[in-house]
Structure formats: structure tokens, C-alpha cells
Amino acid sequence: xxxxxxxxxxxxxxxxxxxxxxxxxxxxxxxxxxxxxxxxxxxxxxxxxxxxxxxxxxxxxxxxxxxxxxxxxxxxxxxxxxxxxxxxxxxxxxxxxxxxxxxxxxxxxxxxxxxxxxxxxxxxxxxxxxxxxxxxxxxxxxxxxxxxxxxxxxxxxxxxxxxxxxxxxxxxxxxxxxxxxxxxxxxxxxxxxxxxxxxxxxxxxxxxxxxxxxxxxxxxxxxxxxxxxxxxxxxxxxxxxxxxxxxxxxxxxxxxxxxxxxxxxxxxxxxxxxxxx
Amino acid sequence: xxxxxxxxxxxxxxxxxxxxxxxxxxxxxxxxxxxxxxxxxxxxxxxxxxxxxxxxxxxxxxxxxxxxxxxxxxxxxxxxxxxxxxxxxxxxxxxxxxxxxxxxxxxxxxxxxxxxxxxxxxxxxxxxxxxxxxxxxxxxxxxxxxxxxxxxxxxxxxxxxxxxxxxxxxxxxxxxxxxxxxxxxxxxxxxxxxxxxxxxxxxxxxxxxxxxxxxxxxxxxxxxxxxxxxxxxxxxxxxxxxxxxxxxxxxxxxxxxxxxxxxxxxxxxxxxxxxxxxxxxxxxxxxxxxxxxxxxxxxxxxxxxxxxxxxxxxxxxxxxxxxxxxxxxxxxxxxxxxxxxxxxxxxxxxxxxxxxxxxxxxxx
Ligand SMILES: Nc1ncnc2c1ncn2[C@@H]1O[C@H](COP(=O)(O)OP(=O)(O)OP(=O)(O)O)[C@@H](O)[C@H]1O
Ligand SMILES: [Mg+2]
Numbered sequence: 030x031x032x033x034x035x036x037x038x039x040x041x042x043x044x045x046x047x048x049x050x051x052x053x054x055x056x057x058x059x060x061x062x063x064x065x066x067x068x069x070x071x072x073x074x075x076x077x078x079x080x081x082x083x084x085x086x087x088x089x090x091x092x093x094x095x096x097x098x099x100x101x102x103x104x105x106x107x108x109x110x111x112x113x114x115x116x117x118x119x120x121x122x123x124x125x126x127x128x129x130x131x132x133x134x135x136x137x138x139x140x141x142x143x144x145x146x147x148x149x150x151x152x153x154x155x156x157x158x159x160x161x162x163x164x165x166x167x168x169x170x171x172x173x174x175x176x177x178x179x180x181x182x183x184x185x186x187x188x189x190x191x192x193x194x195x196x197x198x199x200x201x202x203x204x205x206x207x208x209x210x211x212x213x214x215x216x217x218x219x220x221x222x223x224x225x226x227x228x229x230x231x232x233x234x235x236x237x238x239x240x241x242x243x244x245x246x247x248x249x250x251x252x253x254x255x256x257x258x259x260x261x262x263x264x265x266x267x268x269x270x271x272x273x274x275x276x277x278x279x280x281x282x283x284x285x286x287x288x289x290x291x292x293x294x295x296x297x298x299x300x301x302x303x304x305x306x
Numbered sequence: 307x308x309x310x311x312x313x314x315x316x317x318x319x320x321x322x323x324x325x326x327x328x329x330x331x332x333x334x335x336x337x338x339x340x341x342x343x344x345x346x347x348x349x350x351x352x353x354x355x356x357x358x359x360x361x362x363x364x365x366x367x368x369x370x371x372x373x374x375x376x377x378x379x380x381x382x383x384x385x386x387x388x389x390x391x392x393x394x395x396x397x398x399x400x401x402x403x404x405x406x407x408x409x410x411x412x413x414x415x416x417x418x419x420x421x422x423x424x425x426x427x428x429x430x431x432x433x434x435x436x437x438x439x440x441x442x443x444x445x446x447x448x449x450x451x452x453x454x455x456x457x458x459x460x461x462x463x464x465x466x467x468x469x470x471x472x473x474x475x476x477x478x479x480x481x482x483x484x485x486x487x488x489x490x491x492x493x494x495x496x497x498x499x500x501x502x503x504x505x506x507x508x509x510x511x512x513x514x515x516x517x518x519x520x521x522x523x524x525x526x527x528x529x530x531x532x533x534x535x536x537x538x539x540x541x542x543x544x545x546x547x548x549x550x551x552x553x554x555x556x557x558x559x560x561x562x563x564x565x566x567x568x569x570x571x572x573x574x575x576x577x578x579x580x581x582x583x584x585x586x587x588x589x590x591x592x593x594x595x596x597x598x599x600x601x602x603x604x605x606x607x608x609x610x611x612x613x614x615x616x617x618x619x620x621x622x623x624x625x626x627x628x629x630x631x632x633x634x635x636x637x638x639x640x641x642x643x644x645x646x647x648x649x650x651x652x653x654x655x656x657x658x659x660x661x662x663x664x665x666x667x668x669x670x
Contacts, residue, residue: 112556139558151553153546163539164546170558172567176540224557 055141056127058227060090064125065228065258066111071120073106073282080106081117082282088228093254095269095290096262098279099302104262105148107279108230112145113138124228136170144226148233148262150213154206158197158216161205162188165220188223194249195219210237218249229253231261235268247271311534320616320660321533325526331358332522336515352511356586359518361626363583366525368606368622369615370575373532375604376613377541378568379548381466383600384455384473385576387480388448390594392577394484395447397497397590398431399440400508404501417499418492428490437504444581445574452573453566460562460569465551474597481595496591503585514586521582525619528575532615535568544568605648611658620659 058065066088073081081103088094096104109115110122113135122130128141153161166184169175180188192198195215200208205216214234221229231250235243243265250272253259263269269276269290276293278285286296293299315321335358338350367389374380401416410420414427433439455476459469487493506513535541547554547561555561584590602625610621625647632640655662 114552114556135552135555136558136560139556145556147553151550153549153553155545155549156542160542164542164554165557170543171560172540172563175543176535176538178539180539220557 055137058125058142059127060125062126063090065090067123069121071110071117073117079282084283088258090258091255093259095273095276102279103282104279105232108232142227144221144224145230146217146221150217152205152213152216156205157202158200158205161216162191162219162223165223167225191219191222211242229257229259233263235265243268311537314537320614324616328526352514355514355518359521359586361623362521362525363579364626365619365622366528366579367576368618369528369532370572371603372607372612372615372618374569374572377536378544381470382473383470384476386595386599387477388573388576389580391448392444392580393584393590395440395443396581396584398434400500401497402435407501444577448573448577449570452570456566456569460565477595477600478597481592484592498589508585517586524578609651609658611660614660617658617660
């Protein structure tokens, strides 16, 4: 006998009803239109100064997007809006088709699947490198769960493998505050990996890195694209060239140009405000 | 690093010393009081037992403050309020125990109510004739106040000095309220003239010993509970919040929930300390809410060394011993000495005595 479709969902033991997904009022991520991030007409004003000015930007699922632009163009502010740190004065921001980012706060946005690496590396300096990765690990982060949670062997293995990836195996138990600038950058990238987000926002990842470290970062980010969507803000043009497929140029809070790196580098407006300097 | 609690306690020097000394004290002090004749040099007087019991209450209060301040960066000037509320809940039970032995001999109404010409017990005094109910209130009154206060404060993301100031305002508001006779808590005289607890005479040596042991047990239990929280994954999240609150939010932690639970738990510990304090000192009055007390607790923790728990215990003992001595010898200098101590510690001993000892051990 065939059950009607509605009943079938009840018969399916694995089915999780929306109302039972406790502790979260965040819908599931839906990227069926192949776009993971919609920013439309976003304006952010600080005391009348528009850090973002009717910014409209779309990022495809699985894409690796580079964002460039002069200092003060609004790149970091854009990330602040996406991650819930700053509320825009107008506009809309959607994560996939279903998640309205402007309705959520920082932990909800993180739980929905957006991770961020800050421009200024911010690791937990008093914790060990291992503990920093543990803190960032994806999973239920509510108080009572975490209070009694023990790391499973699989989780420890995961942390060890990220330690390997970011080249900090020997610093496993070192205080994060004792790391060099470049190592902190790596640790933050490692924390991003531990979160296993769908969308990674990476603000100036190679600042302060040696050429070798920069190269490894490029490899890592390229490896992530496809399964994840990555938005990278960077001033280092050589680095951008090594990873970029599509580049967006921001200027005075809105998009000035978009296209391949060669296209935007030959764009007259871009040459004028940015690359020509 | 990711070791079980027991192992942490057994390998950590400070915890070893603290728990060892606590256990030895809890065994020796009753023995030296009860079994050694009063004329022996080894005899510990009942006065000393009670004084030690009082110090242990302060130590528990110091742990409660260190848990939120040292581990989560919440500098509370409100713990006197939780301490006093726990004390008042115990005091109300002790008042109801007096029964007809009061000056006015009223079987139900405490003396101060008869004095105010009240004819019946206010509703919130009901139930306090039962020990279990009073003990429930010792936990619930400070716990509920802390929960409600914290819910508003942490959700609105009040932090730092501003949070300290509103915790101070909370204490001060309660101070003023409890001073009023109409509140029904004995006004500025507070609650006193207690006779017995669970049928045991409060003046008897054995009762004093019992209270001392109960306090030692509460202190040990509170210490282990705080240590367990600090050593858990939640403890690492709490320290992460202390060091970089915004960052913790961006990796998905609901900071306000963590703060709220830690804060409430800490308030309950303070309430228990207050409840143990009152029968040993024999009185609770609004003076316990005094803002200066809140600052004193912070100084205990700073002097001992914050963020270690055992440092808080050490600080509470050292400063209170000094206070007992000073207020006996030079009462007028005490507040200056306390202020000077705080300044010296802040400038030269940011890790407190515990930090100094650790440094001495390393160089030795
Ligand atoms: N909280 C704030 N209050 C006032 N002005 C701000 C604030 N945050 C950013 N701004 C201003 O908004 C503008 C955009 O800043 P933003 O940090 O987004 O630039 P950016 O593109 O990331 O620059 P950079 O390449 O230097 O990192 C700048 O002029 C900055 O001074
Ligand atoms: Mg920036």
C-alpha cells in the first residue's frame, strides 16, 4: 500500500520536523538557485558617512570570489553586515534562498554556516592552539551540551588533521598568544576550517605572511572552493592573481567593476580610482 | 589539558594544597576544641572555631566572585546582595525558630513585628518555619534575582565598568529597601537573637563545630564544582568570552547564555555562604549590603590572585585575618591599609600572592 506523501514524512523516522529543530529558528540553507549570498542595496552610514552605499553583490555557491578596493572602500564593513556585527540602514542580505541574515544575530549566523577570518588576527591568546581549534569546532554550542561534552576520538582526529594542514602541529600546546603574526593568521584559518562553514569570509589572509606562507594559503583556499564558497578580501595583487577567478572592485561603498582580474585591471574607472595610483 | 576532573585536582599544586589544608583543618579543629582540655596550649577555643567558620564563609564568597570575575571577566559588585539574601533567608528561619522565647512571647510573630504592632505574618514569611523551605529559599532567592538581573544585563550586552556599576546599584537599592521597617525584614536592626537551628542550641560548642564543619564542606564542594566548570569545555568557552567576547559570538557561542548560567550559579554559591554565615555571627542586618563590602571581596580576590579559585580562598583568609588584627589594634587605620593593599597589589602583583608564589617556585 502506498502512503500519501504527507503521511510518508510522519512514517520516516529520520525526518526532522522544522519545529523540532530546537534551539534554532534558522531555516535550512537552500542554494537550489546556485547563489549562496545575496546582498541587495545595502547602505551603512556612520554619522552620515556612507561606508556602504547601495551595495549589491551576489556570490555563487562554490565560488571563490576576490574583493579588492582601496582602503576605506567598505570591504570589512560588508563582512560586518553579513556576519551580524553591523546592522545596515537599508537593503537586504540573504544566505541562500531561505535565510534572511538581517533577522539573525552573530551566533545564529555562525550556526547557519558562515565563518569569518578577521582582518586583524583574533585568536584566543590565553588558550592553547589545540583549544582554539576545539572552541571553533562545528557542533551544538549551547551551554548545557558543552558543559558535559567530551571530545570524541573522531573530533580529536579532526583537530589533529587541521593542525597538520595549518602547519602548527609542533605548536599544538603552545599559548596562541605566543605565535608569530603569520602563525596566528594560520590558526585563524584553521579555526575557520574547524567551523566547516558553507560560506567563508576571509579578510586579508596573507597580510604579514612570507611568500611561502602566502603560497600555501592560496593552495588551501583553492582547495576549499567548490565544496565551500569563499569570499576573500586582499590587497596583495600577486596573491589575488594566483587565486582569482572572479574579482569585484569596491569603491566608496559600492561595486565599481566585476569580472576577471584582467578585465577589471583594464577597466578605465578602476584604473582611475585604484590601480592607477 | 583534557584530563578528567579528579586528575586535575590531584595534579594541580594549588588545588592539592587547598583541599589538603581544608581537610586537615576540618579534622583537627573539632578535635582540638572538643577533645583537648581548655587549659592546654593546643586547645582551640569555640570563639576561634566560629571565627574560622566565618572566614570559610568569606572564602566561599570569594570563590563565587572569582568564578565570574577571574574566569569570565564580570567584575561583580553585586555579590554582597546575593550573600545577604541567602543570609536573610537563613535568618528568617532562625527567627521563626525562636517561637515564644522572644521578648514579647508571640508564638508566630518575631519581636520586631510585635513592636511594629503588626497583627499577622506577612505572606513572604510563611514557610520559613520549615527548614527545607528556608534552605530552598537560600538557593532560590539569590538565584532568581541573579537570573532576572543577568537576563536583562547580558542580553543588552552591558559589559565592563558599566556592568560593575549596575551590580553596585542593585546592591545599593536592596540596602535601602532592607533598611525600611515596612519591608518586614527588621529594618536597620535586621534579624537577631537567634536561639537554635534544627533544635540545636546555637550557643553550644557542638553546634558551633557542626556549623564549622558544614561550612568547610560547603567550601570544599563549592571549590570542586567551580573547578569542574572551569575544567570543562564550557570553562574554556567562558575564558574565551573573557578574552574576546565578540570573537566567541562569531564562532557561534551564545555569549549571554554562558554568562547568565555562570552568574546565576555564582550567586547561588554566594547565597549559601551567607546562609552559613548568619548562624555563626548571630545577626543579619542591612549593613551586609553595604557597597564597601562588595569592594572588599574584590580586593580579597585580587590580593590572592584571580582566576585560580584557590587564590581567592587565600586572599579572603589573609585579608580577613589582617582585618581582625587591625580592627583590634588600630581600628581607624584599617580602611587605609586596605586601600593601600589594593593599590600595591594592582601595581606590583597583578597575579596576587598566588602569582608571587608561582614565580618564587620557578626561580627557586
Ligand atoms: N564603526 C565605525 N564608525 C565609523 N566609521 C567607520 C566604522 N567602521 C568603519 N568605518 C569607516 O567606514 C569606511 C569603510 O571601512 P572598512 O573598514 O569597511 O574599509 P575596508 O575596505 O575594509 O578598508 P581596509 O582595506 O583599510 O581594510 C572607512 O572610512 C572607515 O573609517
Ligand atoms: Mg578592511
